[in-house]
Each structure stands twice: as C-alpha cells, then as structure tokens.
Amino acid sequence: MTLLLVHGLTGGRWGVAAGPILRPLAAMMPLVTVAFVPILASLTSIYPWAADPGSVKPDVASWYLSQPSFILRALVALVGWSVLGVTFAVGAGGRLLAALGLSFFGLMISTVAVDWFLSVEPHYVATAFPAMMAVQQMMAALAVVAMLGTLELEDGAASDIASLIIATLLGVVYLEYMTFVVAWYGDLPHKAHWFLKRSTDPWGAALVVAFAAGAVLPFAMLLLRKTRRSRAGLRIVGVLLLIGTTMHLAWLIVPAFAAQTKVAVTGIGLLVVLTFAAILFGRGTTFAEARRAE
Template sequence: MIAALRNQTLSAFASPHAAAGLALVSLTAALVLMAGRLGPHPSLLQGWLLAFAIWSCAPVGSVTLLLIHRLTGGRWGVVAGAILRPLAATMPLVAIAFVPVLAGLTYIYPWAADASQIKPDIARWYLDQPWFVLRAVIALIGWSVLGVTFALGLGGRLLAALGLAFYGFTISMVAVDWFLSLEPHYVSTAFGSMIAIQQLLAALAVVAVLATTNFERRALSDIASLLIATVLGVVYLEYMTYVVAWYGDLPEKAEWFLRRSKDAWVGVLLVTFVAGAVLPFSMLLFEGLRRSRSGLRIVGLLLLFGTVMHFVWLMMPAFSAQAPAALTALGTLLTLTIASVLFGQGIASVEVHHAE
C-alpha cells in the first residue's frame, strides 16, 4: 500500500495543473509572509488567517466525509466521491498555506506577542509557541496523509476508523488554537465541534454546487439530508454557546458576544443567519428541490456564502486593522480557490488516467 501511495502521489503531484496549483499557493504564502513580517503590515497575516479558515473548510471536511463513507457506505459517497477526492487531495496545499501563520504568530495572536495576557500555567503548558506549532504540524501532517490516501482510494476501514478518532482529537485542539485564541480570554468547549460541523457543511455545499448529471436523484436527496443535519448542527452549537455564556452570567464570554453585536456586526450576523441558514434550510424542506441539481446548486452557493460570513463574524472583530485584513482575506481567498481548482483538475486527470 505504501509503495502504491507513493507512486500515485508522485504521479498526481507531477501533473501540470497540480504543479501549478502547488506553486501558486507556495508563492503567494511566501509573498504574504515576507510582506507581513518585513513590513509594518501585520494585517496581511491576519487576513491570510481568515482566508485560510474559510478556504480550508472544504478540504478538511472532504477528508472527514471520505472517512465516514468508508465506514458506513452509501450511494451518496460513491456519487460525491468524484468531487470529494480531489478536494481531500488538496490537504498538502492546506498544510503549506498554514506556514505563514506559524511563522508570524507574534503578528497574529496577542498571547504570542505578550504572554502576560494569559495565565502563567496556560502560557507554559498550552498557549506556548512551540506547543502551538507542534499541535498544528501533527494535525496538518495527519490530515494530509489521510486526505491523499483516501483520495487515491487506498484506505481501509481500520484506517478510516483511526483517522476519524485522530480528526476528532486534533480538531478539538487546533480549532481553538488557530481561531479562538485570537481572543484568549474567551473559551468555549463547543467551538471545536462547531468548526468540525462547519467543515462538513462546506464540503457538502461544494458537492451540491458541482453536482453533475451523473448524480442520481436518490444521491442528491441524501446529500440534501446531510446538508440539513449539518446546518442544524452549526446553528444549534452557536446558539447554545451564546445561551450558556449570556444567561450563565459569564462576563468574559459575554464580552466576546457583545463585541460582535455592535455596529455593523449585527447586520453581518443577520445576513449570515438568513442567507446561510434560514433560506437554505427552508429550501431543503421541499422534496422536489432536494432532488434537483439546480436547486441544490443554489442551496450550496448560499451555504458557502454563509460559511464565509460566519468566519468573518467569528474572527474579524478580533483584528484592530479590519479593512486591510478584509482586503487581504478577499484576495487570498480568491488566489487559494484558483490554486485548488488547478490542483483538483490535476488530481482528477490522474484518476481518469488510472481508471483507463
């Protein structure tokens, strides 16, 4: 299996489209890192982190869905595999894209710039730069190995089970590290689970958008049902986190929500909730739409828009220079998306070649 994985991986990465995608991510990451560290532009690295958070959802969610399908089976996974596998194969790009964050910790996270902002025991045993880097490297390498392995169809059920356990363990840590620790005084035990479900939702939304004529109506209905479950999961966890923080009279947690309920952030939240949850959920209640490719495509686009706005609402209020960070995030997201498309085309072409 190891020899087959090595040979197929080298073949996939050597394809022109995949090499172009890999080069685009690497070059863009290097440029942003140099500009963010050498110049007075920490907002570049903050914007890069926001774009990374949004863009990485679909690849990581695709890996998880492939693991789940390997264990449970189902026609939905067979049909959606043509989209999920190239997405999962982009995990090495996700690992590369996180390098600017690791190299610019002090420009992004307040605890990395000043350890006195958090409790001494937390700074020593958890939110410490070497520990942060170690947890990130373990997670990204593990996810990349799983993504490439199952993208090439080489993983077995035992590896899928172990992979899901590994994912559940790592996402609960790195989601807090990467995103929530932007404001280290706020903690949430449900945050990792919410991010995990958001990743599943994003991957399924991409499948819905890219659904082709090969998708059977029964498979479309199954994907729609999974979309309903993940939408409800994200909304439930976000709402219950708010309820616990607010009605539990927890000042530090309430302050985190208050910061996101001022000025334009109320509008962002409302747009996110309506466009990213209420509208797609209402549309998915109709059986005819659940079996319609065009209907699911609209739902998928709404959910992807909701994912973008959700992460903007979660992370952007933590940044001081919000406008430059937002512009950087927009440009980065477009660049990473183009790189993903190129890389995915290269992986898909290799799959077709092997099938023939």
C-alpha cells in the same frame, strides 16, 4: 477528508456519487500545510499570547499557549490529516484506518479550534466551539459537492446529500445558538465582551445576513422534494451555504483585530486565490484520472 472517512465506515450511495468531488479535495490537504507557513511566520502579529505571554495566566502560557507547543500541535494535525487525506483520496484506506482517522480528527479538531481560532482572544472559551467547527467543515464540503457534483448525482444520491446538508446545517445552528445561550445565562464579563464586539452595527448585520442566506434560506429550500432532486436547486443551496459559512467565519475572527478592514480584505483575497487553486487542482486531477481510464 472527514466525509471520506465517514463513508469508509458507513458506505452508501451518497459517498460513491460524491467521491469524484471529495477525493481531489482531500488530496489537497498537503497544500493546507503550505498555506499555514505564513501563519507560523506571523504568530506574534496574530496571537496576543505569542506577542505578550503575560496577557494570559502564567500556567496556561507556559504549558499550552506557547509557541513551541502551538507549532507542534499544528504540525501533528496537518501532517496527520494530510496522510489521511491522500490515503483515502487514492482509495487505499480501509474501515479500521477510517475509524482511527475519525478518532484522530476528533482529537485534533479540538486543539485546532482552540489554537487557531479561540486563542486570537485567549480570555474567551467555549466548549462547543470545536464541535461547531467540525460540523461546519463537513457542511462546507457537502456544499461544494452540491455545487460542483450535481451533474453526476443520481436522484437518490442527490436526496441523500441534501439530507446530510440539512443535518449538518442544523448542527451548526444549534451549537452556535447554545454557545450564545450558555454565555448569556453565565453572565460572565469576558464572554459578554466577546459577543459585544460582534454585535456592533456592521457585524450584527453580517451575522443576520449569514443566518438568513446561509441557514434559513437553504434549509427552507431543502425541505422541498423538488429542490432536493433538482441539480440547479442544489447548486443554489451550495452557493448560499458557502457564502453563509464565509460570513460566519468572518464574524468569528475579524472583530478580534483592530485593523478589521485590512484583515477582511486580506482574508477575501486569500480565499479567492485558494478557490482558484482548488478549481485548477481539481480539474488537473480529473484530467489525469480520465487519461488513466483511457
């Protein structure tokens, strides 16, 4: 959705080439709203501030971290993104709506990143976290384009998409690294505790693998012109980025819970189900477009 909004403002051959992949995916935004229903039904099992409002400062709990305000912000984000996703998926959005939509996305990703991710451990804050999540979302979308859309990409468009992947990849790594550096020099106990839980043997290894497979290797491959113009090379880069993104998100979220194995297994299962659903939805949309063209 965000990449379609960006292309609606800037234009470019990359967006034209990536459109057949991006539009069906953007049209799936209403399904994300459906997938969020189990989260709303399990707030007290997921978020400590919902189970025990006394675990955070009273002024914060009563004004921001409360169930009614959390649900309201989630609904505003999901409904707004769904409208934008479907609108631009069918090609009905103009430049003005794209500009307003990007502004809306920037506002709502700031609340969503805090609400859905950071509030799992409400004592930890990171001002760069929302920006990192936004850039990582765009990188993941570009990875899907590289993995699925390379058969339709011309050499010039493929090179443009590879350059965008490099830019978003560097953005994710920079924002994550600077978050760590700021926390390190701040030397604050609550921030140190957040990182210490994620530096144990299994999670430290997971972060190293995510960095190597999802950042270093794709970046090195994309520095080669042959890879940037290779369909097979871009597919490999896309797969590596999605693996790295999945491991990075697991590193961010799973250590916050006591039953880490159950959470990881549940997350992997849901990811598999949503992946197959996305593939079937995309094929169905492509088939419908082909029938209309005939």
